[in-house]
Amino acid sequence: MHRVRNNLLALLGIALIVAVGAWIVFGGDRTENILGGSVDLRVKEGLDLQGGYQILLQARDPNVTADRLQAARQIIEKRVNGLGTNEPSITIQGNNRISVELPGVTDEDAVKKAIGSTGRLEFIQVGSDTVNVGDTVQTTYCTTGSLYQKAANLCGPGVTSSAGASSTASATPGTPVNEAIGPAGTPGATTPGATTAAGTTPGATATAASTTPGATTAAGAGAAGTPGATAAISGTATPAPGKLNSSNQPFQTVITGDQLDPAKIDIGFADSGAGYKVLFGVKADATNVFSQFTSANLGQQMAIVLDGQVISNATIQGVISNQGEITSPNWQTAAGKADAQNLVLQLKYGSLPVQLDVQASRKVGATLGTDSIDRSLVAGIVGLSIVAAFMILYFRLPGLLAVFALVIYSIINFALFKLLGVVLTLAGIAGFILSIGMAVDANVLIFARMKEELRLGRSIERAVEEGFRNAWPSIRDSNISTLITCGILYWFGDFTGTSTIKGFALTLAIGVLCSMFTAITVTHTFLRLMFLATGSQRRLGRGGWWFGMNRTRRRTEEVGQV
Amino acid sequence: MKQSLNLVKHRWTFIIISLIIIIPGVIFILLGGLRASIDFTGGTSWDIYFNKDKVPAGANIEKTLVDADAAFISQLQSKPNKNQAEQDLLAQRSRQQFQAIAQQSDNGLVVVRTGQIYDNTDEKTALTNALTQKFGASNGFDPQKLGLNTSGPTVAGEVTTRSFVAVILASLGILAYLAYAFRKVKRPWRYGLCAIFAMVHDVLVVLGIFAILGYFFGVEIDALFVTALLTVIGFSVHDSIVVFDRIRENQIRNPGEPFDSLVNHSLVQTLVRSLTTSLTVIFTLSALYLFGGTTVHNFVLALLIGIISGTYSSIFNASMLLVIWEKGEFGRLIGRKNGPKVPASRQPVTTAR
Numbered sequence: 081m082h083r084v085r086n087n088l089l090a091l092l093g094i095a096l097i098v099a100v101g102a103w104i105v106f107g108g109d110r111t112e113n114i115l116g117g118s119v120d121l122r123v124k125e126g127l128d129l130q131g132g133y134q135i136l137l138q139a140r141d142p143n144v145t146a147d148r149l150q151a152a153r154q155i156i157e158k159r160v161n162g163l164g165t166n167e168p169s170i171t172i173q174g175n176n177r178i179s180v181e182l183p184g185v186t187d188e189d190a191v192k193k194a195i196g197s198t199g200r201l202e203f204i205q206v207g208s209d210t211v212n213v214g215d216t217v218q219t220t221y222c223t224t225g226s227l228y229q230k231a232a233n234l235c236g237p238g239v240t241s242s243a244g245a246s247s248t249a250s251a252t253p254g255t256p257v258n259e260a261i262g263p264a265g266t267p268g269a270t271t272p273g274a275t276t277a278a279g280t281t282p283g284a285t286a287t288a289a290s291t292t293p294g295a296t297t298a299a300g301a302g303a304a305g306t307p308g309a310t311a312a313i314s315g316t317a318t319p320a321p322g323k324l325n326s327s328n329q330p331f332q333t334v335i336t337g338d339q340l341d342p343a344k345i346d347i348g349f350a351d352s353g354a355g356y357k358v359l360f361g362v363k364a365d366a367t368n369v370f371s372q373f374t375s376a377n378l379g380q381q382m383a384i385v386l387d388g389q390v391i392s393n394a395t396i397q398g399v400i401s402n403q404g405e406i407t408s409p410n411w412q413t414a415a416g417k418a419d420a421q422n423l424v425l426q427l428k429y430g431s432l433p434v435q436l437d438v439q440a441s442r443k444v445g446a447t448l449g450t451d452s453i454d455r456s457l458v459a460g461i462v463g464l465s466i467v468a469a470f471m472i473l474y475f476r477l478p479g480l481l482a483v484f485a486l487v488i489y490s491i492i493n494f495a496l497f498k499l500l501g502v503v504l505t506l507a508g509i510a511g512f513i514l515s516i517g518m519a520v521d522a523n524v525l526i527f528a529r530m531k532e533e534l535r536l537g538r539s540i541e542r543a544v545e546e547g548f549r550n551a552w553p554s555i556r557d558s559n560i561s562t563l564i565t566c567g568i569l570y571w572f573g574d575f576t577g578t579s580t581i582k583g584f585a586l587t588l589a590i591g592v593l594c595s596m597f598t599a600i601t602v603t604h605t606f607l608r609l610m611f612l613a614t615g616s617q618r619r620l621g622r623g624g625w626w627f628g629m630n631r632t633r634r635r636t637e638e639v640g641q642v
Numbered sequence: 643m644k645q646s647l648n649l650v651k652h653r654w655t656f657i658i659i660s661l662i663i664i665i666p667g668v669i670f671i672l673l674g675g676l677r678a679s680i681d682f683t684g685g686t687s688w689d690i691y692f693n694k695d696k697v698p699a700g701a702n703i704e705k706t707l708v709d710a711d712a713a714f715i716s717q718l719q720s721k722p723n724k725n726q727a728e729q730d731l732l733a734q735r736s737r738q739q740f741q742a743i744a745q746q747s748d749n750g751l752v753v754v755r756t757g758q759i760y761d762n763t764d765e766k767t768a769l770t771n772a773l774t775q776k777f778g779a780s781n782g783f784d785p786q787k788l789g790l791n792t793s794g795p796t797v798a799g800e801v802t803t804r805s806f807v808a809v810i811l812a813s814l815g816i817l818a819y820l821a822y823a824f825r826k827v828k829r830p831w832r833y834g835l836c837a838i839f840a841m842v843h844d845v846l847v848v849l850g851i852f853a854i855l856g857y858f859f860g861v862e863i864d865a866l867f868v869t870a871l872l873t874v875i876g877f878s879v880h881d882s883i884v885v886f887d888r889i890r891e892n893q894i895r896n897p898g899e900p901f902d903s904l905v906n907h908s909l910v911q912t913l914v915r916s917l918t919t920s921l922t923v924i925f926t927l928s929a930l931y932l933f934g935g936t937t938v939h940n941f942v943l944a945l946l947i948g949i950i951s952g953t954y955s956s957i958f959n960a961s962m963l964l965v966i967w968e969k970g971e972f973g974r975l976i977g978r979k980n981g982p983k984v985p986a987s988r989q990p991v992t993t994a995r
Contacts, residue, residue, distance in 0.1 A: 442790065463930060510927075566876070
């Protein structure tokens, strides 16, 4: 009875897993809250299933640092989010490539804009106006230039003023102004206002402008400044039509990222209290302009704009010539550190944009995708039905059990796809269908062994156990060899920059692992229970038919046994 | 009692059958039948869909694209302030002429291979417009359905190298695992090498058939083809392992049995399983080939061929080679120029209990 109980428990466990799996698979596309965490249960369709773009970019500079590449990635991600794609995937590949996958995107020009240009970073004069982080603003850069470089047509004549990719982002509500900007302090220097600290209590700062709670500044000037690098115009992105200032004019651009010294942009600890600040350096040839501007606008607002979108807005706390810092009450917690680091990345990138060249691209028509899904579905159903019919006709009772196991296998497999966020591609579906073969194989191996044991006249129970024991090494070894290939395929696919091959490797690997699980647990439990019910100590009498044994064939096959 | 199937006896026959299949393929590989796709050579591949019954002639499509590109280039040359991509494009076109090769597929699909289309220029738009103008109303060309696949020379070169590395890595990894899994058997490396040999057999069969298809029908091999090849490698070894596993087991059970009869036993015992498994995979893949998406057609075909070949090679080659090796017949083959005298095992290989 012990055995019966154990097996019933196993059956209960299987039922539970299947129930959870079915709930995941058949509950539709959704996001669920499980154990406090939000789990995305949507089917992620790859490019070839829903159409879209895939682009592999490579930095022109072969020595590009991981930092800058990361910044470029973030900027592309930001722009791409406005394109209306549901599952953008922008990943860094190797040490100088970025792979961009935009399923569902069909607007080619928007894609070109989003990835075809480097970002332009501007420091703009806000004065007493209000802009919020996330706002899209118009600046003078493309019309009359910056305070540093007063010239027309800096954006180039070829650039049209059509809406940029970032235009849609303006809808996001901005966070209130809460940053402060001022000259950087040399460590240890006592500075006016430094004692007021990076506001443990908002609003407590004496010297800070009223709009910035808890802002602090430090004086003291660093002497350094790099010799003027040439201020090449890197930006080809056009600012979207956006906010104007209170006099209905574009905001005045003070300097652009080109005038920042990329080597001096860093995150630092706030001078007092917990928290972080962002340090930046201004190149020597722009220090005059910047110090004049900051001294004339003390207490006023200045914003940092990337691609026309405000990424930081601060009150000017002191005169900055070559080194400045930005503090914020939001950056006092460890969680705020990420925001500060993000700003550092954006400043660094803005000061030295990464030139990216398209290495490979792929565009899949949208209507094609739905067609592919339907076709794959039909193929999957037909394939599975044939296999099911074959298994039942050939192996009879165990075959029927195997088909049950196969259905369970499919449910668990798809649940895993959803849970792990596997991107389904046509090749991925092929991988899944192939793995069905693997799942069947494990069962076939077990049944074949079982049959042999039955022929040797063993009791049914013993035959089941021996069958499993004998088949296991084959199942294990052959599946491991497939997993080895999957690993290599994943590596190969990672390099080619397409999700297709990776998807195939992943679905095949998940399928193989899953098939081992179902073969060992599900089929095994089913068989045990079946035979416990009929009496496990029985030997096979005339019941051979149920096991696919044919009396006439049996004799010839038996000869093979030793 | 009836004597059971003696497969081992015919080992040389099976190997000769393999050679008959492989040799023509190898000839076509040598003739340059394998057509590398843009994944390996660089360039652009266009998936152009027309109305199924109104597919225009390939030459017509080719001419439309070539003319449109020439017009676009001459227009670009006079454009002031060219961006980097535009400059790159002009440089490339002056080095190499823009060519287009159209290839009819099914369901109204025509795949056209052209020189690399440069992103960040208006080249693609210009060419698409030309296609719409010419084939839009009359042939049902829909720019929305257009699929475009571009691969630059750098990536293409690296994909090629990686393909070779991947195949070699997979072989070595499997060889090492086999040697480990069979470490308790006499001469474990032999099993690994025989499995690898069967694997090479399958790779050659798939490559050969695709060389023939490429030679006559212009079928190309791409990165997905390499994926199929790697999968076939995994499957082929998968099959060989099941047979070897039986040999390993039977060797322990019946230590005194002659090797060829041992192998024959193991083969007969696993025959049903090998065929059943392969059949299920062949069923599902055939369904995918017949009903699945057009874009994975060749991928599925490569898998199908490889898996059929894998089943054959694991039964009829890998194990046969073990016997041939064990009996030292390789040496005799080389030593005596007049071919092998196949020493058929005279005693009944298997006897009933």
